[in-house]
Amino acid sequence: MHDRHGSSRFTTGDRAARVRFRRAMALMLMTLLLPGSAQLVAGNRKVGRIALRIWMVTGFSVVVTLGAALFQHEVVFYLVSNTVVLGFLRFALMLAAIGWAVLFMDAWRIGQPLSLGLQHRRAAVGLNGVLCLSVAGSLLFGAHLVGVQRDFMLTMFSSSKVTGAHDGRYNVLLLGGDSGAGRWGLRPDSMTVASIDARTGRTVLIALPRNMENFPFVKGSVMAQQFPDGFDADYLNGVSTWAGDNTELFPKSKNPGVDATIMAIEGITGLKINYWAMVNLEGFKDLVDAVGGVTLNVRAPIPVGGLGNDVTGYIQPGVRKLNGHDTLWFARARDGSDDYSRMARQKCVMNAMLNQISPQVAVRNFEKIAKASSAMISTDVPASEVDRFMQLAIEAKGQKISTLSLVPPMIVTAHPDIKLIHRKVKEAIARADGTAPKPAKAKSHAGDLVTGGSVGSLHSGYAANQADDLGAAC
Template identity: 35%
Template sequence: MVLNILMPGSAQVLAGSRGLGRFGLRASLSFLALLVTAGVVYKVNPELVLTVATNTIGLWALATVMLFYSLLWVILTFDTLRLARLVRIRPKARPYIAGLATIVMIVVAGSSGYGAYVATTASGVLSTMFITAPSEPPVDGRYNILLLGGDSGPDRDGMRPDSMSVVSIDAETGQAVIIGLPRDLTLVPFPEDSPLNAAYPNGYGYQDFCDVTACMLNAIYTEVDQKSPEMYPNAVAAGSEPGIEGMRDAARGITGLTIQYYALIDMQGFSDLIDALGGVDINVAERLPIGGREDDLSDVEGWVEPGQQHMDGFNALWYGRARHGSSDYDRMARQRVLQQAILTQFTPANVLTKFQGIAAAGQQVVKTDIPQGALGYFTNLVGKTKALPMATVELVPDNGVDPSEPDYDYIRGLIAAALAPQPTVE
């Protein structure tokens, strides 16, 4: 029985069923060699292993191997029990031997079977969530990703992004800078190749002209999505939406950066993702209402109390969106805290142990045009990002930015300074 645990197949070679034993030994040694090889390759080139592990074919191959090994272990364990001839063992010893074999079989075969389940589920999730397209190259050594938090509440015509930022990541080191874009930014410029530049050559909302009620940054999504989707006829085929492409052009015009990818998170389902992760730990600076409006607390359902809090998704969502007694800039600051907390606490162990809930929530919550073929690279890059301090550039009055009369040359100067390589200390 110990031999079956240490090296499956060896018990059969020694005590009978040698054909099965030799097959089991070869399979066990091959599986062990595969694990060792993967570990060595990961140490040398983690991106290669992560690319295989985030590729549909690679995941199905991994699932097949793990399912095969799970079934083989079950067969070898039952055959070992047959060879041990439990009926000839002292009665008091039988339950211990049979119990040991059963526990080890459940742990090993169950873990392998669960691994196969995770691999097949991940394949479906990744195929659904990520597109099939060539990867974009870094520009000036950086990847810039537009991150949108969309709110499609019942009181709104379509979805309106209330949380907007550009995450700029050094393609080599993983050093990340979050550029916070206030939703009330006005006179947003567009690049010359943008169809919105032709409609608003002097900036969005110049002389209070636009096709929606409020001519602010977060209204661009609604205007393009509801009024002029024909501006971006190829958006859906490229894994995006006209409104998202309008926001991407706006982010390009504001920051002066090339925006290779976007990620849209639906805030209505965001709490499900937090719950699937097991909650998030945040140090709350001030008491915040759950519900309520800027000047009205009549419908408050409770409070997020100050201090170190372990929040479920519902409370974390209100921590980021609470309005009473807060400005838009306060909310932006809290949303950055929430983003960084999730990034820090989103660990591989957390994902694996709660994979089913995360997979289900992720498909409902996240939309992106990052290609599946680039996931290995970005997974490796995020590992570097997590190990480094994250800088932020908030385009708010405290940083000299007046959203009602923005100086975009000044804004781009702030961003360029934040992205400039930092001198090394000898």
Template identity: 30%
Template sequence: MTSAARPRGAGASSRSVVNPYPLRYPDSSSRAGMTRRAWWLVGMNILVPGSAQVLAGNRRLGRIGLGATLFLWGVVIVGGAIALLSPSAIIGIAAATWIPEWLSALRSLPLLIAQGVLLLYGVLWAVLTIDTLRLVRFVKIEPWARIGTGIVAIVVMVLSTGGAVYASNATGAVRDTLSSVFTQSGPAIPPVDGYYNILLLGADSGEGRDSMRFDSISVVSVNADTGAVSIFGIPRDMPNFPFAPGPMQDKYPDGHESHDSKTCGWGSGINQLRTEVEVCQDGNELYPDAVDNGSEPGVEATKDAAEGILGIEIPYYAFIDMDGFAALVDALGGVNITVTERLPEGGGPAYAGQPAEDWAIGWIEAGEQHMDGNTAQWYARSRYTTNDWDRMRRQRELQEAILAQATPANVLTRFQEVATAGQHLVKTDIPQSMLGYFVELAMKAKEQPVTTVEMTPATGIDDRNPDYAHVQELVQQTLHPVAATETPAG
């Protein structure tokens, strides 16, 4: 390069010429100047990755780095704006609900691509940082600056690359959770009488447990406009209940009958339906479309029973496994519960009348408790020193405590743990296309108290001979309270 094209550097004969490119062509004989240049390069690599290479190194590598940086900034800015204006849109983008139903198998592809892009960006930033350190030319700068610039560059590289890897793993967790929990296809069902009703089932789903029964049965009704939540608890031993129109009503037009434990089930309770339908009968013949729609015959029979009991249509269900439930509580950092009486932990007595002190493996003491997953699980299970009504109340308390603990900030800081727990916690037939809408409702619901109605003697329900017309009237009064009218003056 001629002297007209290339600025004079360390060996220039004239010191009067000002170097217009001190970063690319520095005066290597000036230790102070090289030190300043080193800090500039490290700072630019941190603030705008790729800019150090454009100004002082390989311009092609720099343009790649700058392009990737600007693209990432654009995605973050646009994504942040969308999240502020419409959180449900972010869920829709993540779940790829914009992909048509006939291509629903490809809905995990966008998140897979995003996961790969984040990993590539992490690798690119590491390469840019290492190249920046090469451009610094450590032998020409002050000794203290060698340590300072090196430490700053490496720490930021570890943080930025680690952040990209974490974001990639979080994206993968979202992809795995969406594909394992929610059905990829399925129609978006409109609300029924202004509500979305979801059957919530809880049980221990140990391997090989053909006789697994639903220990917790409730229906969550979410107001489609306000997000207000009402939870209706159904006793698991509720007898002689009616069914909504369908195969089980055809089989039991006058209400569900008791069964001999030697033939099928252990009575007439609603929690026996899974065993009856899936073990003692051909459930796939009764509900041939259940599996294709992300459900099970036993679940569909329980849906029909809950609809018959409460008098409302229930399009969706969510099954909560107790082991996964404990993992979710731990992932959220525990829950706060006020325990009203001392409760034993353990599987129960070996014989009638055995003192709890003989079989309990631990105790949950009365008072304010911050429970981990294992303790919360026993709090929901314990019933041998109380009764089923108390256990139902405690299960609702835990549901509300988890809702209170699942704040956006808490979920974000523990995102991967929560997502991983969710994969083992839930089975549901809620389609991915409904997720965005339900997220919006969930955000509204957090601003309102939860209404809980248990179908127990405390609410005037005779547990031995329930008046199902009264039950349905109670449900309607809860969901659609009649507005008080003013009495005309005079």
């Protein structure tokens, strides 16, 4: 800029000040892009070389890991489930946050802030503060998320007992109820065995009614010794309460109710149970809210309330996205319905959750999901097996889910035909494996009666309870 006489308004001192300012800003931007580069060119070169080497090794490791993850999902599952790796990563992120912040402060020092004019000094301080807080804050937040995941793994998957697949399948008992972890005085509200192909993830859901009576326990178990002629003391969902009242029979058990229930499930189905998971239904709604809701086909008005209390409203029919509160009532409502219709709706919720929760949704809502899951589930799945089941869940996503429910009209719950149940379980698994012929023509449920929100009736059976394709039946 020139005045009217053509002479420059900027003196040599002004130009030197601008150079110093640009240099100071450049040093901080260099630290943002290549930590240590500012020290390498204008400060302690030894520090600069160490920082750059760490940055290059870290960048290379991240690129290699991301590349491997694109082709091998197991890499990601291993990283997010291994508590040793998570502990190391958390510590590394915290060190990186501190180290990077120190490099920013040193770059600001190298820029000789006291030699800058007041306005330039304020701008340099502002930029340095923004960069330092942004980078260090992001890394510390990342360390926090890693810590959440590590705590989740340590809290949720504390068992160390690993069991292998039985006949090529993992059988996981899913128990649902209003109780929390360790509160087995309350009866499980639902019992389902998820039989998962160890190679493909293809899943068969085998549901057992809570009101089944006179069933045998697996041979050789302590419960079979107590009830050699079958359980006649209560319904199936009362086994856990009975075991809780007789804990002296389970001296080495941490969860007598669970163990006794497993003995019953194995005796009824003929399957060997690998692991169990107890789902607190009240906590389930928090998980649904954490993933943003779940879309379900509501075929008839579903009452909200009941179960001994007043009905306060209805979930109206239609294909709609439900929040956690409404999804919970969709799954558990029994007013104007029956247990078997409710079992059918619960399977539809399981199918929707499996197919609608994407990895992207899980990442976006990671902390909420971890918090909800910790309050919702107790399980004996060991941490070392989590990556395996995550991979199987990915494999199962998009595949058909088969269902078999041991309910009327096929099974008389008061006097179940155990030989028939064993045969039906084997047939359902064989059809899912593709080793048994499928029905000549799948039954069409178009125009069928809808009872309690589920296609079918107590007399004819509910479509979602007996299906080779659960998604189509829902």
